[in-house]
Amino acid sequence: MDMAAHAEPKVDVVRRRRANVGRHLAPFLFISPWILGFLFFTLGPLCFSLTMSFFDWPVVGERTFVGLDNYRSMFMEDPQFRESLWITVKFAAIYVPFNIVMSLLLALLLHHATFASGFFRTVFYLPSVISGVALVTIWSWIYSREYGLLNFMLSLVGIDGPNWLGDPSLALVAIIVASLWGLGGTMLILLTGLKAIPKELYEAATVSGVPGWAQMLFITLPMLGPMLIFTFITSIISAFQQLTIALLLTKGGPLGSTYFFAMYIYDNAFKYFDMGYAAAGSWVMFAIVLTLSLVVMRWSAAWVYYEGEVRPADGDRDA
Amino acid sequence: MPDMKTTIIGSLLALSVAGAATARAEEVLRFATWDTGESLAIQQAIAKKFEEKHPGVKVQVEPYAEGYDQKLVAAFGAGNPPDVMYMWNFPQYYTSLMSLDELIARDSAEIKPDDFPEGLMNTARIEGKTYGMPSGFTTQVVFYNKEMFAKAGVEEPKEGWTWDDLRAKAAKFRDEAGKVYGFAVDAKPDPYDFEQFLWSNGTKYISDDGKEIDGYMNSDAAAAVLGMFADMARKEEAVTLHLGDETGGDTLFQGGKIAMFQSAMWDKADIDAAGFSYGVAPLPTFGDRPAHSALGVSAISIAKDAAHPNLAWEFVKFFSSPESVAMRVNDLPVRKSVAEAKGMTKDPVYKPFFDILATSNTERHAYLKNANWSKIQDNLARAIEATMIEQGNAKAHLDDAVKRSERLLK
Numbered sequence: 001m002d003m004a005a006h007a008e009p010k011v012d013v014v015r016r017r018r019a020n021v022g023r024h025l026a027p028f029l030f031i032s033p034w035i036l037g038f039l040f041f042t043l044g045p046l047c048f049s050l051t052m053s054f055f056d057w058p059v060v061g062e063r064t065f066v067g068l069d070n071y072r073s074m075f076m077e078d079p080q081f082r083e084s085l086w087i088t089v090k091f092a093a094i095y096v097p098f099n100i101v102m103s104l105l106l107a108l109l110l111h112h113a114t115f116a117s118g119f120f121r122t123v124f125y126l127p128s129v130i131s132g133v134a135l136v137t138i139w140s141w142i143y144s145r146e147y148g149l150l151n152f153m154l155s156l157v158g159i160d161g162p163n164w165l166g167d168p169s170l171a172l173v174a175i176i177v178a179s180l181w182g183l184g185g186t187m188l189i190l191l192t193g194l195k196a197i198p199k200e201l202y203e204a205a206t207v208s209g210v211p212g213w214a215q216m217l218f219i220t221l222p223m224l225g226p227m228l229i230f231t232f233i234t235s236i237i238s239a240f241q242q243l244t245i246a247l248l249l250t251k252g253g254p255l256g257s258t259y260f261f262a263m264y265i266y267d268n269a270f271k272y273f274d275m276g277y278a279a280a281g282s283w284v285m286f287a288i289v290l291t292l293s294l295v296v297m298r299w300s301a302a303w304v305y306y307e308g309e310v311r312p313a314d315g316d317r318d319a
Numbered sequence: 320m321p322d323m324k325t326t327i328i329g330s331l332l333a334l335s336v337a338g339a340a341t342a343r344a345e346e347v348l349r350f351a352t353w354d355t356g357e358s359l360a361i362q363q364a365i366a367k368k369f370e371e372k373h374p375g376v377k378v379q380v381e382p383y384a385e386g387y388d389q390k391l392v393a394a395f396g397a398g399n400p401p402d403v404m405y406m407w408n409f410p411q412y413y414t415s416l417m418s419l420d421e422l423i424a425r426d427s428a429e430i431k432p433d434d435f436p437e438g439l440m441n442t443a444r445i446e447g448k449t450y451g452m453p454s455g456f457t458t459q460v461v462f463y464n465k466e467m468f469a470k471a472g473v474e475e476p477k478e479g480w481t482w483d484d485l486r487a488k489a490a491k492f493r494d495e496a497g498k499v500y501g502f503a504v505d506a507k508p509d510p511y512d513f514e515q516f517l518w519s520n521g522t523k524y525i526s527d528d529g530k531e532i533d534g535y536m537n538s539d540a541a542a543a544v545l546g547m548f549a550d551m552a553r554k555e556e557a558v559t560l561h562l563g564d565e566t567g568g569d570t571l572f573q574g575g576k577i578a579m580f581q582s583a584m585w586d587k588a589d590i591d592a593a594g595f596s597y598g599v600a601p602l603p604t605f606g607d608r609p610a611h612s613a614l615g616v617s618a619i620s621i622a623k624d625a626a627h628p629n630l631a632w633e634f635v636k637f638f639s640s641p642e643s644v645a646m647r648v649n650d651l652p653v654r655k656s657v658a659e660a661k662g663m664t665k666d667p668v669y670k671p672f673f674d675i676l677a678t679s680n681t682e683r684h685a686y687l688k689n690a691n692w693s694k695i696q697d698n699l700a701r702a703i704e705a706t707m708i709e710q711g712n713a714k715a716h717l718d719d720a721v722k723r724s725e726r727l728l729k
Binding site (some may be wrong): 059060061062078079140143144145146147163164165166167168171250253254255256267270271272273 | 348388392393395396411412414415428498507559562563564566693694697701704705708726
């Protein structure tokens with residue numbers, strides 16, 4: 001009798017558990033396309049490329065295991081590696097701050113604009129919609145030595161314009177300017193952040209007689225912190241992955257002055273068909289970007305405030 | 320619902336059965352080419368003729384166009400290469416290609432190997448084995464605008480002219496206001512084509528065994544060639560192309576902005592279309608040495624793992640037959656007999672292309688000698704560009720290219 005009494009609820013538990021499993025499984029089923037996509041198109045290739053980086057891997061012909069040889073010869077022997085990395089670092093050092101400061105200024109301008117702000121928001125965002133190839137075509141018209149728009153404008157004021165893309169000392173600057181063309185995306189993120197700052201903060205500050213610059217410094221920038229840090233990291237990543245514009249506008253020239261690290265990887269893979277070496281290069285780039293992002297995150301913890309975050313008071317921090 | 324399901328499955332089955340049936344009825348030969356436009360149309364016409372002669376065979380022409388190498392490499396990497404394909408980069412691919420020597424020997428009555436110039440066959444050979452049949456070629460020449468020459472009262476170039484002659488003529492066309500020049504030098508020439516000037520001046524990029532570049536690529540004779548072009552740019556005898564500007568020499572020549580233009584068959588159709596009267600001169604010589612030309616050769620090869628190897632060889636044979644060769648009007652006939660039958664070896668426009676072929680048999684292109692050549696070549700290309708930008712210092716830049724490339728020679 002006891003047995004039967006016990007058996008009854010047991011069935012029930014199992015049934016309930018089954019229902020629970022179904023409930024827990026459902027969300028995973030819903031996102032399964034993404035999970036499958038991630039496994040097959042991201043994680044899979046990722047592991048595959050890591051394996052490749054330890055091989056001498058020509059696309060046609062024999063593959064041989066070489067251990068760390070690809071990494072060794074890249075660091076020890078290949079001048080192209082150092083040069084392309086240096087160019088990329090230079091590019092990032094100029095591009096990233098410019099991208100953020102200019103986006104912020106534009107966002108502030110639009111945030112405070114009272115006249116046709118919707119129109120200007122579209123105008124400023126529009127260029128970042130243009131795809132890489134079209135963008136490059138436009139800039140090659142602008143920069144052309146003899147028939148370019150830029151040098152035509154300069155000639156109107158009596159200046160004999162330089163050879164923007166043909167001069168090794170100018171080409172990198174030209175690429176940076178062309179890359180900044182797409183800052184509309186960053187601007188939009190910061191603008192959203194500005195809109196989200198509660199008005200009460202400014203009202204309270206104004207009532208207390210806090211001047212505008214101080215409001216900017218002590219309300220706007222701190223409240224924008226998470227957005228700034230996000231755009232900072234994404235700008236670093238996109239700076240290191242810069243390829244399209246340089247590949248199409250200058251092909252890395254003149255004299256390799258715009259030969260970015262991503263192009264070095266691209267050439268190894270699709271020009272020399274040295275897949276293992278290219279994979280090794282990609283992993284070096286991954287390591288660099290990861291390190292930079294971690295450094296930025298760690299450093300930002302000191303000044304970025306997330307809503308809902310509880311911070312120790314100053315006294316506690318000293319203790 | 321179950322009814323729906325069976326219908327769908329049923330129709331899917333029917334479709335796949337139908338697909339299998341058509342595949343069985345027609346043998347499909349895959350043929351990959353990099354050509355587009357008119358040249359592609361010619362190849363499709365040749366494929367059609369082949370289908371007519373082989374009932375039940377379908378030739379699937381796959382025009383990969385831009386990015387040909389990437390797509391071909393991907394096909395080989397995936398183990399699914401086309402049966403027959405256009406080929407030039409034999410060092411890169413030869414391990415995956417079928418060696419044709421036995422087949423050529425077996426069918427020599429049809430092929431007539433002697434009808435193909437030796438220099439063209441050499442571009443398809445690696446370590447003495449033949450991996451492709453030449454299908455079209457071009458050598459390099461100098462096109463000149465007869466109307467501009469007449470107007471400026473300059474004597475037209477003639478056979479046996481030298482680079483000094485060219486420079487003297489070019490200087491007379493310089494017109495600052497109209498941006499008109501006598502000649503154009505490319506700051507970023509394809510190093511493959513550029514080697515012709517080294518050959519013409521008695522040197523080459525790399526030793527014949529493919530192991531030495533020091534003393535070749537940076538020899539005095541090589542530096543003299545490069546220095547001469549830089550000098551032409553400095554003295555404005557020539558406009559410099561591709562220094563941050565994508566306007567090509569073809570555009571300038573067709574627009575009457577340069578009087579002489581060094582190029583090859585690939586520009587002839589457009590020059591014809593530009594509608595002015597032009598002449599064709601051979602490449603100038605350095606002193607009394609014979610001029611050599613780079614050979615632009617397209618060949619067709621068979622994949623080692625071709626799905627239909629026998630059919631593929633039949634196709635290659637047909638592609639190399641006098642009938643097909645004669646159809647290829649967008650480049651030059653690879654069969655001597657066809658060139659002669661068409662009277663091209665005597666026609667003043669075509670004669671220079673064929674004349675120079677005879678002296679261009681003696682050298683082999685650098686990429687056939689060293690597996691790492693494409694990397695070395697990029698260092699070389701940079702030295703050439705640096706020289707053109709600085710308009711001098713050829714020797715120093717070539718030395719630098721050699722130094723950067725030494726590690727790639729092993």
